[in-house]
Amino acid sequence: MTALFEVKNLTIDIPVPSGMLHAVRGISFEAMRGETLCIVGESGCGKSLTSLAMMDLLPTTAIRNAEKMTFQGQDMRSFSEHQMSDIRGSQMGMIFQEPMTSLNPSYSIGDQLTEMLIRHKNASRAEARERAIYLLEKVGITAAASRLNQYPHQLSGGLRQRVMIAMMLMCDPALIIADEPTTALDVTIQAQILLLLAELQKEFDMGLILITHDLGVVARVADRVAVMYAGEIVEAGTAEEIFNRPTHPYTQGLLDCIPIPGKTARGAKLGAIPGIVPSLVGVIEGCSFRERCKYASDACAKPGIELVPVSGIVEEHVTHDYRCVLSADQCVENLAGNA
Amino acid sequence: MTVNTSKLPDPATILEPSPTQLLTRRAFGHTGLMIGGGILLIMLIMALFAPILAPFDPYDQDLAQRLIPPVWHDKGSWGHPLGTDNLGRDYITRIIYGARISLLIGFSAMLISGVLGTALGVAAGYFGGRVDMVITFLITTRLAMPVILVALAVVALLGSSLQIVIWVLGLLIWDRFAVVMRSATQQIRTMDYVTSARALGCSTLRIILSEILPNVANALIVVATLEVAHAVLLEAALSFLGLGVQPPEPSWGLMISEGKSHMFFKPWVIAIPGTAIFLLVLAINLLGDGIRDVTAPENRN
Amino acid sequence: MTTPNVLEIRDIYQTYQISKGLFQPKKPLHAVNGVSLKVARGEVLGLVGESGCGKSTLAKILLGLLKPTQGEVLIDDKPVADLDRLDIARMVQPIFQDPYSSLNPRKSVGSIISLPLRVQNAPNPETWQKRVEETMDLVGLPKRVYNNYPSQMSGGQRQRVAIARALINRPQVVICDEPTSALDVSVQSQILNLLVDLRQELGLTYVIISHNLAVVEHIATRVAVMYLGRMVEVADTDDLFEARQHPYSQALLNSVLTPDPSLGISDSHLGATYPNPIDPPSGCTFHPRCAKKMAHCDSEAPTPIDTGSGVVECHLYKD
Structure with a gap:
């Protein structure tokens, strides 16, 4: 089985006033389809920078180097910004810790869900809407059709995270990168979101890279673990x-x-x-x-x-x-x- | 067992620099702040030591010496480096003495408006609810009044003197203080250390003075500098209109006003005080921006 | 004279009027909806529940920061309404979740820890510095950080400063609101160890509010489970973790993820939404999410049932 995503000897250096900060120092890992890789570590260990490096979303001052970095067999280091932004959202989905800051408060849930599909896959508005409703139901949101007209602030934290997951699934990505997806949520909701992620991952045969500091979460969902x-x-x-x-x-x-x-x-x-x-x-x-x-x-x-x-x-x-x-x-x- | 620690310094000994050290370090590295502070310092020295620095008496008229051009002009001389005005008064002397009036009005008006605006803003932000509603209403009312027109009306009614100009300006430009302090206080009020101070039994006054004010001080200083500039400009405008400082006081705005009839043939008569006002306002603004950058680097883009 | 109950609340209600719009009548939100609780001296009471269940509001009431709409709070058998704010502050002190927001960034460590002494106007100001240093020693802070500022310290050290500030006047009760959830795992254990030690050393009583049930299980002697402003179950920790009764406690405890790779994630069957507290469900407020819902649950509100070691509020256990 070939790796969905593979990185070899990834380094991230950030120039700071007192010298060069070696935030990530030569890490290698691979993610497979249908498998969950957990990257676990405490704050400052470089796990979040690693996830940003995978999406090419590092702050501009950071310097990324890797011996090898491939996604679905293609060399990611040669991708242009335009290619990268096409891949983000359509083939690689990302879920962040705080769902409120990742959703735009001035657009309705429906607009945000369908936008990706219309932009990346040239779908018609009706098709996109249909898929949005299907996925909202899939992630356990009741009355999905009426939710499309709601705005992010009208939803609770758990529901927002579900919307984020649905949004990420819209374009049927091959790989999900989830950075502390449940840290801001209640324990009861945390369990549900993790369960949902695990089920969806198996169903759609996606790769999942979960970045967290919570060893309990890691033990319950991970197939493979990397401790940073x-x-x-x-x-x-x-x-x-x-x-x-x-x-x-x-x-x-x-x-x-x-x-x-x-x-x-x-x-x-x-x-x-x-x-x-x-x-x-x-x-x-x-x-x-x-x-x-x-x-x-x-x-x-x-x-x-x-x-x-x-x-x-x-x-x-x-x-x-x-x-x-x-x-x-x-x-x-x-x-x-x-x- | 011994551990070789030569490469890694003992984490316990590396302390982040203290806030004060960081501040000084950043302040001296900030060009705008240094330029603004430098110009303002020169102006302050001019104002404080005016009697020593100025070559002439600012009120001495000499009609034989009227409208002498400045030294860089063909007909200028070092006797009057910036020339004389239409009554033969030495221009550089009046500019130096004018700094006194501008700075006095600028700082006094800022102090009055600062005390008023900060008190209202902090009260609105801290207490919220009805207090906030009343103060917000006051702010909107104040914002609806055109400053220059109100100032004109009051000065026309009460006559004009330095004190009246200071009080009128001070009582008119507190709005920005109130708006900024209100939102800054609202933010700080939700911090746990304020709740903790309340749980320790601190009085409201103590919480405001020792927990809230030190943490809104950055914003306060920035607004204060900008309001000094604002007051200087307003004073110049009022004086130009003849309703601010009265002749023969050497106010920069008044100097422009007095020189306006000579504007076309002797442009330096207004260009020199104009430049003085420009430099002072620029310096204060640079200083204000610099302080904001230095004290809150996270707000900088 | 010492009484067994250092803290007692009797039938507390905290109601907020929420305005839904300019021309609509205000609606009441019962953040705390009739809660009674006794905290015995030396006990560690864990308060658990989802966000919005009213546990933070209750903490504010216990600290005397919020006057309940209705009901009575007693500290050491004295009604809080009769006490001065300085008296309350001497007896009850908080520790907050976020050590980055709980310390004034403009004050030095020494000044932060000595603030309670200054506020209380403690006698012999010349001994204050010594008392501060003793307390710093107690919480494991080196003396050399006395003149440091919070921004120069790590999260764990900051939390120690916050604990020192809370303890310098030797309060009887410490209300810990999520004391470790903003900290890294390795630091969290140090703070938990410290809290356990301090309790033994100073004979403290804790009320620990946490969503981390593993932490609550580790440190608490008794646990109160809150749901929508009600206390749905109060029990000794062992009883609760071994034989929880209320379906909500069961769901909550099943959601604890222990680091055991042989277990997967079980569905708590709680559904996706926490009900809107402005418009709570009828009858038992938990019935829309309850796995063991019965016919009369949506019409009849359950009443507290004494279980011997505690209380449970559920129709399942009515005789």
Whole structure:
């Protein structure tokens, strides 16, 4: 199976007054049709910039470089702005965190839904309207026909996010990039939106790249996971592997930080990752997590720590890579010793 | 276990610079702000040290020396670097003394309107509801009045003196203060630190003085500078119309008015005070824009 | 004399008049619609519900920032209406969600934390700095940040400043409105640990408002579930998480996503829309979204039923 989207060694540099900010430092990943890839990380890890880079929507000062960047087999680096804007919306759909800011308040839902189809696919107004109603019903909006005449402010946050999803589906995209799509929503609505996204993705056989900081969301929807820290992927693999056998100390730390009903004792000390994310300005060598890592040693400061496969995986389709000087067994042992 | 930290500086020791440091750094890097501030500083020095700087007495008339052209003109001389007016008074002296009047009126009118407008704007923004309704009504009423016409009417009625001009202008141009302060306060009022101050039991006055005002100060300073410029221009206009500062006071607007009959043959008579007004207003506006850029870089495009 | 209930509210209503247009009559919005609650000393009460359920309004009422339209709030058995705002401030303090908006950007850390002392006109001003430093130590802030400004600090440190400000006068009750939801996961756990420690050390009572049910489960001893201005279920945390009774609590708790890849996402069957609080559904206000709706649910409003450890408001449990 060929990848729907593939990027190799993506870097994003942003010039700042004090030097060059290396926001994303050589990350590679691929998205397949019918598969959900979750990019997870805390604020400042570069996950949102990565999603913007995929859509070519980075701020103008940012410098994007990649060894390879293909979408449906085509080299994206050679696309003109015009080609890119054709692809955005028609073949690549994006959902943002705050649905209110992504919908234009002065146009009706119907106008915004149909505009894309009319513009990208030369559909007639009636056809576009019909598809809009079909998709609004698909995303669970009742009385869809009458909703077309409503304006964004008349809808609740959950409904707006549903409209966003319907809008993104209008042109039948091959890939969806969702950047924190449920963070602004209530838990009850969050579950529904995620469920909806997962169902639609299977139904339309789309690729889904979900960017989030919420490990609970990741565990429930991801097929594959990439954990980012300080602009790098520190651990990547299939969801079961990452959650059942977290290997990188950062991933282990993150999982230890969240209380799990039924597992964590009430009021018990939660794990913590001391310190703060290092500055990414200037030259960065060695493991960027070593400042906060309890297993750090002199070896961690040496450059060239690569993402390597965890040994002992024999099953097909199961992947698990990590970026640490310790052996995978040692990492897992560390975790067991902690518990 | 030792960790090699030579490459990565200890995050705890890198502190972002404090707001004051950032501000000074940005201020000195802003060209417009530096130019505007420079010109304004020169004008201020002119106004403060007028008796020392000016070569003549601003009221001394010498009809034998009337309408001498400035020094760059063929017939000019260094005796009167900017020439003399139609009564033979030294022009550079009157320009220097004129800065006093312009700045005095500009700043006083700004202070009066600033206090009034800020009080009304903050009250409207903070209390909302009926208070807001009444004050918004006052603002609209004020906006419906043409400033120059009202000023003309009042000055015509009460006679004109420096004080009257200051008060009339001060009581007429508070609207922008009120509008800007109202919306700025509305924004700050919803911040959690204001709620927190209320939960701590702070009095309303204390909240307004120590939580709201420091955070709307940027906007306030910008409006204040623009209103100084506004008042300077209005004063010049009123003086030109003969209803502002009265002769023989050396007001720039009045100087233009007095020179207007010579405009076609001796254009410098009005060009010089005109340039002075232009420079002052430009400097104040540059300063205001600069302060806005420096204090709120996120608002800049 | 100490009483078991440090905070008590009796039949609170908070009603707003919403104008729907210039010439239309105003309509009432019952943000809080008849809520009674007792918070015992030393307990951690979690308050959960979707946005718009009235939990933030209730928090404001508990802080004395909002005078309820009807009903009574008692702090330490004293009616709030009889108390001075400084008295309330000494006993109840808030911690807010967003540490970027809860600290005045123009004030230094020392000045922010000492504000309560200045407002209360605390005795011996010469000891204030020492008290501030002690409190900073208590919440894990290094002394060297005393003269720093909030913009120079990380989100976690800011939240510690906000906690220090709330605790410097040693209040009895701390109302935490989403105390960790604006923070990163690794910082969130540090703040939660701190809240747990401080409670033990200072004998605090918390009211924790959160939409993150995992956090509530971790820290709360009792949980109150709110829906459309009503308290639909109040129960001990264990009871609620193991044997929740109200269908809404069930749906809400089923929506918690634990990091377990073997579980998928279950449909909460709550439907897409939260009802409009200006025009609430008849009978039990939850009936349009309820999976266990019965015939009389849309006509008859349920009344609170005592379950022993708490209260539930649902026709299913009426004898």
